[in-house]
Amino acid sequence: MNVIETKNISKLYKQADQEIRALDNVTINFKQGEFTAIVGPSGSGKTTFLNSIGGLDSPTKGQVLIDNKDITKLNSNQLIDFRLTNIGFVFQSYNLIPVLTAKENVEFIMLMQGASKSKRDKRALELLEAVGLKEQLNRRPNQLSGGQQQRVAVARALASKPKFILADEPTANLDSSSTANLLDIMSRLNEEERMTFIFSTHDQRVIDRANRIITLEDGKILSDINVK
């Protein structure tokens, strides 16, 4: 079953007097439980593609269907609600809320969804335990290492029980042991809970773990390989 379908999406930017085609007629599907790495040189359109399927940016042309719903037709408020209930985000710079503790950061998303205090507590503890941060519940982001912050970000992304997780260069700021640790957690969640992960990355360690690798160049799909 397809979780995400894109149909001929294109994204044009105007820079000075030049028109830049960041995505060019990209048509692609993602199935439940895939662990996909989107690779390509800088400027190939990886981030634009992730932003388009994440509802953060609207394509100039084409459709993005999530569970058969065309999200390009949604207005900005509907998109915020859509993202909250369907998509988990993991950013390169972690982007945790600096004034909240690890547990509060994970709870935050559920609070936005209107979950009760007891549900929030229970799920936040389960998720932080799953990412190995049970002992760091009450630490704020500035008291955590980069790897730990990114694991909190993964827990936060999972908190809303999304249909898929989009991760934009999630390991770019991490050392090798933190990267390995993070990928272990993501792989386990993918295998055990069939959570769909889509990464944009340059990192070979991430690419090595992926079961599907899509290469973009000049906004077009150069290759789409199932590796496992």
Next chain:
Amino acid sequence: MLIKIAWRNVWRNKRRSFITIAAIFIAVFLAILMRSLQLGMYENMIKNVVGSFSGYVQIHSKGYWEDKNINNSFEVSESVLNSINKIEGVSNIIKRVQTGVLSSNNKLSKFLYVTGIEQEAEEKLTDWNKRLIDGTLLDDNGQSIIVAKGVAKYYDAKVGDSLIFIGQGYHGMQAVGIYPIQGVIDMKNPNLNNMSVFMSLKSAQDFVSAKNRITNLVIDKEQYFNEVKIAEKVKSKIDIQSRDVMTWKEMTPQLDQLIEADNAGGILIIIILYMIVGFGIFGTVLMMTQERLYEFGVLISIGMKKSKLMIILIYETIFLTFVGVLVGFVISWPIVNYFHYNPLKLFGAAADQLESAGFEPIIPFMNTYDIPLVHGFIIILISLITCIYPIIIISKLKPIKAMNR
């Protein structure tokens, strides 16, 4: 959790928050002190001129105020007095007969105002015991008089000396009498000191042959009650076709105008103070918004509604302002109360100037809670107005653009 986030965000940049809170504190502190001093001074002026003699509201016969003649006197029934007494805020009712006379002693003569009073009721308005500088107070059946100190000085008269009065009685009767001086009083007002003589109400009515008639019915009020509202209620209890009801502002418009003019200057200074603080708060809100646009973009990306983000920013601004207002109140209020109970005493030229205008040379601070409440509310309102800017910014914010900054 939104409140928790807002509170913690306030303390993310402690130095900036402290500077903003300090600016708000100084504004509130100065505003409370300035207004307490100003309003306390006005209250004292009103108390001196109005509360000590004329009362806050008076009832006269129609036309008496324009032509202060004993023929414009009136009778007042007990039932009317009782109904006025029952009005909320009325503390005391005083009957007076006032008439102009030509007075003389030896070779000197002078125009004076003779006022017939009920000593007991009068003492509730004017602290006669404290003002009596020689002799004793009147009794209701006595035939003697109390003279103001300016009159005693003019005639070089002492207790036991007598003054002769010649005036016009009711309906053309002649009013003539000789009255021994029983006491000398300081009216704390140069005009009143130079023109006032007091006798019992009964003596005054006999003098002008106007038994049971009065010229002024003085109504005193309890503190913080509005005299205009009391006057309106009084009008509903009497025949307004034949009576005038006047407040002190109508009887002494020059004092009201003096206060209004001075008050306008004070308000102008406070407006300038608020503008400075308003821009200070706006500067902080501007920085708090601009430096966190990336963060706002992230929060919207992960599903936070813009309205909730706006609420957090409003909370942050209110917290900052509230702390400043609270500190301003906590520090200023003991000072205000101290000077309320221990008024500032003026000396030298300033004191002379006030005394010559008929005011006591002291400035008691006013300590009513509406002063800090009003100024605290104004500052919070200003801070809410400054929130319009981040609200506009957030409403137009596109997460991708914010995160690409």
